[in-house]
Amino acid sequence: MMGCCWRKAVVYILMIWLQQCCFQSVAILDPLDFLALQSIRKSLRDVPGSNFFQSWDFTSDPCNFPGVYCDSDKVIALNLGDPRSGSPGLTGRIDPAIGKLSSLAENFLTGDIPAGFGELRSLHTLDLSYNQLTGSIPRPLGSLPVLSNLILCHNHLDGPLPSFISNSLTRVDLMHNNLTGPLQSDSFPPSVQYLSLGWNKLIGPVFTTLPKLNRLNYLDLSMNHFTGLIPCQIFTFPISNLQLQRNQFFGPVQPDSQVTIATIDLSYNRLSGQVSPMLSTVQNLFLNNNRFFGSVPESFVDRLMDATIQTLYLQHNYLTGFQMNQTAEIPLSSVLCLQYNCMVPPTQSACPLKAGDAKTRPTAQCNEWRG
Template structure:
């Protein structure tokens, strides 16, 4: 989080004697120049509810003894140089609401989280590995970011339980399997699943009203569902989608209801749009490197390359 009042940018190390502050309920050093490891004796401050030592230079492992702080609600050790794994004892912390350990060097797998009041997990930019067991994350979660790790395996059973999610970022991992259509009905405002190995059809059950959906750089296939045409920023590029672009996308794009529609690098065969149509200034449409000549588009991102269409041989193979 941002700087909190009361932290003048402290430097040095945290003295193990801090554990003698038995009545301490909140410790916040954000940001600072604290070095060394987090003393295990912090767990003696049994009244601690809020522990934030983020944006410092803390190294070493997260003390397993922190799990003894049974009343701890927020643990924020983000933006440090922590190593080792996340202690299972942290996952067992019964009152935990916010766990923010992003931007460290943590490895190992995700522990099982038992707190039924846990609403926020942010572990992005670490070196976490392994699969996520279906019951390891509680249904109370509203914010989940696991981006930029090396996590593997399917997430469909995990996600189906998390029907209170408002923000999901699983991007830049090695997740596999299908994405359940039901998650598009969750109260999500931002769904980031890009750069994984997800595959299969994308089949929402109803109109999707999530403002931003990024499914790019995966292995999704089949036709693009017209139920996605209410999404304001939709990134489906670099997948294996086939068929025609549904007319509902064209209507909403020309009415300036879609801001970003990235469909480049798929196997799409057509879009019904007047080449003389005026795409609103606020909207972006990229269609290149599909199995058609783009009738019209706005400037594409540099990564899309300069080739307008996919080689015919690739398109024939894909149809075959």
């Protein structure tokens, strides 16, 4: 009898342990997210022939609902009315409780940005990033008086930029879209500190726009079709990262004083003239694939050898000299590339694979450039 009771006790304890393990393996959705999903469900309904919400049964785990994506106990994405979930469409107005989904990130929103957003006169932040939105940025958004953050990156937006009037605007991130047209002198107010317009199709000069944005601490205009001179004023701004690569900027780059920006990328443009010694204080400098000529100032050599410069890319230009002692050793923390210039690069020059195999530029090209 004692043995039988002992075996039953062991089985009972084992069942309790298994139940606890199973219970602990299921993450419980955050209560605020749970209530937000309920509000969203009540505000929308299937159009005739749709059964998207049929399985949204709140007696089960909402993270298993069609169109709901969770990470741990938080909803991170919604795909409302996903055709792959049997939905030809939904109708209704999304409940404002969607704003309580604090971890909501990449989604699958499509269509245009409603011009009605321009009527939200107290709107401070608009973040519709990482969606599939199309059409242009509504002009009424530019007239929002207290807008401080506009984040529309990673969509399919096109058309020109509206002009923004809010003196509270500090962050603008519109990168990875299909925006076109030039920057106007009044495109952005002087309050902007973070401006990211990379990976678009913007054109024209920036000489009348950038000098007014003297509070910038981050600027990315890369992968566009900007032209003209780079205004020397921007090198005095409190910028930590300046990304102007892969445009059509031309002419010399001559800052008026020593530059304190940590990273500057001016590669793949049409810049020319001699390399300014004022740039030798930049930690990571990318001037490759331009039309710079002449000898590199000695200040670059000094700062490279004392590891002040971490990355110096000068490949694919028309440079003729780099006065470094051939027996000197470049610090392991520093990288130098001088390949494909009108000189023999130092033996320690370390270049990326895309720089190619050719060490020096053909003599005919160098003579033609000098001529």
